[in-house]
Amino acid sequence: MKKIVKYVIVDILRNKIVIAYTAFLLVMSLSVFNLEDNASKGLLSLLNVILLIVPLVSIVFSTIYMYNSSEFIELLVSQPLRRKTIWLSLFSGLTVALSLSFFIGAGIPILLYQPTGTGIMMLTAGILLSVIFVAIALLASVTTRDKAKGIGKVILLWLYFALLFDGLVLFLLFQFADYPLEKAMVGVSALNPVDLSRILILLQMDVSALMGYTGAIFRNFFGTQSGITIAFLVLVLWFVVPLWLSLRKFRSKDL
Amino acid sequence: MIITSNVSKKFGKLKALDSVSVTCNRGECIALIGPNGSGKTTLAKTILGMVVPDSGFITFNGKNILHNWDYRKDIGYMPQIGRYPENMTIGQILDMMRDIRHTKGSQTDEELIETFGLNTMMQKRMRTLSGGTRQKVSASLAFMFNPSVLILDEPTAGLDPVASGILKKKIVAEKEKGKLIIITSHVLSELDDLVTQIIYMQEGRLKFHKSIQALHADTGETQLTRAIASIMIN
Numbered sequence A: 001m002k003k004i005v006k007y008v009i010v011d012i013l014r015n016k017i018v019i020a021y022t023a024f025l026l027v028m029s030l031s032v033f034n035l036e037d038n039a040s041k042g043l044l045s046l047l048n049v050i051l052l053i054v055p056l057v058s059i060v061f062s063t064i065y066m067y068n069s070s071e072f073i074e075l076l077v078s079q080p081l082r083r084k085t086i087w088l089s090l091f092s093g094l095t096v097a098l099s100l101s102f103f104i105g106a107g108i109p110i111l112l113y114q115p116t117g118t119g120i121m122m123l124t125a126g127i128l129l130s131v132i133f134v135a136i137a138l139l140a141s142v143t144t145r146d147k148a149k150g151i152g153k154v155i156l157l158w159l160y161f162a163l164l165f166d167g168l169v170l171f172l173l174f175q176f177a178d179y180p181l182e183k184a185m186v187g188v189s190a191l192n193p194v195d196l197s198r199i200l201i202l203l204q205m206d207v208s209a210l211m212g213y214t215g216a217i218f219r220n221f222f223g224t225q226s227g228i229t230i231a232f233l234v235l236v237l238w239f240v241v242p243l244w245l246s247l248r249k250f251r252s253k254d255l
Numbered sequence B: 001m002i003i004t005s006n007v008s009k010k011f012g013k014l015k016a017l018d019s020v021s022v023t024c025n026r027g028e029c030i031a032l033i034g035p036n037g038s039g040k041t042t043l044a045k046t047i048l049g050m051v052v053p054d055s056g057f058i059t060f061n062g063k064n065i066l067h068n069w070d071y072r073k074d075i076g077y078m079p080q081i082g083r084y085p086e087n088m089t090i091g092q093i094l095d096m097m098r099d100i101r102h103t104k105g106s107q108t109d110e111e112l113i114e115t116f117g118l119n120t121m122m123q124k125r126m127r128t129l130s131g132g133t134r135q136k137v138s139a140s141l142a143f144m145f146n147p148s149v150l151i152l153d154e155p156t157a158g159l160d161p162v163a164s165g166i167l168k169k170k171i172v173a174e175k176e177k178g179k180l181i182i183i184t185s186h187v188l189s190e191l192d193d194l195v196t197q198i199i200y201m202q203e204g205r206l207k208f209h210k211s212i213q214a215l216h217a218d219t220g221e222t223q224l225t226r227a228i229a230s231i232m233i234n
Helices: A002-014 A016-035 A039-068 A070-077 A083-113 A117-143 A147-175 A182-189 A193-204 A208-222 A225-251 B040-048 B070-074 B090-101 B111-115 B131-144 B161-176 B212-219 B224-233
Strands: B002-011 B014-024 B029-033 B055-060 B075-078 B149-153 B180-184 B197-202 B205-211
Touching: A002 A016, A002 A083, A002 B090, A016 A039, A016 A083, A039 A070, A039 A083, A039 A117, A039 A147, A039 A193, A070 A083, A083 A117, A083 A225, A117 A147, A117 A193, A117 A225, A147 A182, A147 A193, A182 A193, A182 A208, A193 A208, A193 A225, A208 A225, B002 B040, B014 B040, B014 B055, B014 B197, B029 B040, B040 B055, B040 B075, B040 B149, B040 B180, B070 B075, B075 B131, B090 B131, B111 B131, B111 B161, B131 B149, B131 B161, B149 B161, B161 B180, B197 B212, B197 B224, B205 B212, B212 B224
Parallel strands: B014 B205, B029 B180, B029 B197, B075 B149, B149 B180
Antiparallel strands: B002 B014, B002 B055, B197 B205
């Protein structure tokens, strides 16, 4: 498995996109921290960009990479290798490459300018989001044979996680404004890893006072040790489940 | 050595394989022939585990191959259309395969790499190669790890006469060592003097599996091409 991971990482690094992504994150986070006189304000600006860019790049890049490696996969499948090994190697290669570029591009500036609990929470959330969206990309690419359709699917998925989901939640809140939905919102937030990360980071920032009564409920739940643990478990489930489903599909796929 | 029992596979509505049962033994050189789209490549791919059959099973040396993988150590496969990572060089592909498949203490067989002259173009990227050169890479990879079974899918298609002569000589040499060789092809005359058994497929069904002598006796023809032609007409 180590051998294949090595080839995947070398191949991804030869592809200049990941390097451009790293450079972009680096330039952006450095400029955000230097523009604001207050580093924690900088972190807040960085948060919104990261929650949009990291999922987008992770999911689109991984999907295109999976389609472009169809030859590589075909070659490996006819060799004495477990299909599970091949699939997990591709997953590990992509996650290592993308998490590493997130770490270099955004993590190092965060650790330099804001080495607090909030900064570390943001760093962890960014890496987890990279892993989650790689896993979702793997699932989308194994279930769709057509490349254009597969890429379209993941862009729609990204739109859903990044924009549509919030719209749906707002719609529900307004429709059921007469009911006490605050507690249910905690459960609903688990349905979107991007939102869950946002809540986790915002609560660390002490701006939850701005979120009203729901914010207080969130504070009660996610502010505790067990709440944070549950939230992280949910985020882990968000990559384990798609990965497991995609592996199951790949094991019986015809090549 | 390889036994397939009632293997069936459907792609959508198309029946690619319809309960195919064949037995292949060590030392045989089997020609898998049939018209285009008769399921030859699908059968080869099911043996390799690249295509998972809907029903039926395949055993390799007495072991079911379903979800098994280490039996592929003993198989050298040359695909009909070799698809390789486009931005790797020939040298990198060969190194990678050595890295993945090579076991300590055994010698790799690099004869074909030299006779095909691939060692002079190790730096070329796969996407720049012609179809024939890709076939040469595929052939070299299939023979490289001294497998006891060789599955060659249209091995001579796309090769020039010199290269196809080299490959044929290599196949004969390996056959002499008592290996099982399965060749799918529709260029029949190429195979005339190599094969000992014929498997004939049509529309996913196994039409017959006979030794070459039996076939000659049945049809009264001495040339393989004519013998097959007379069967196809009847």
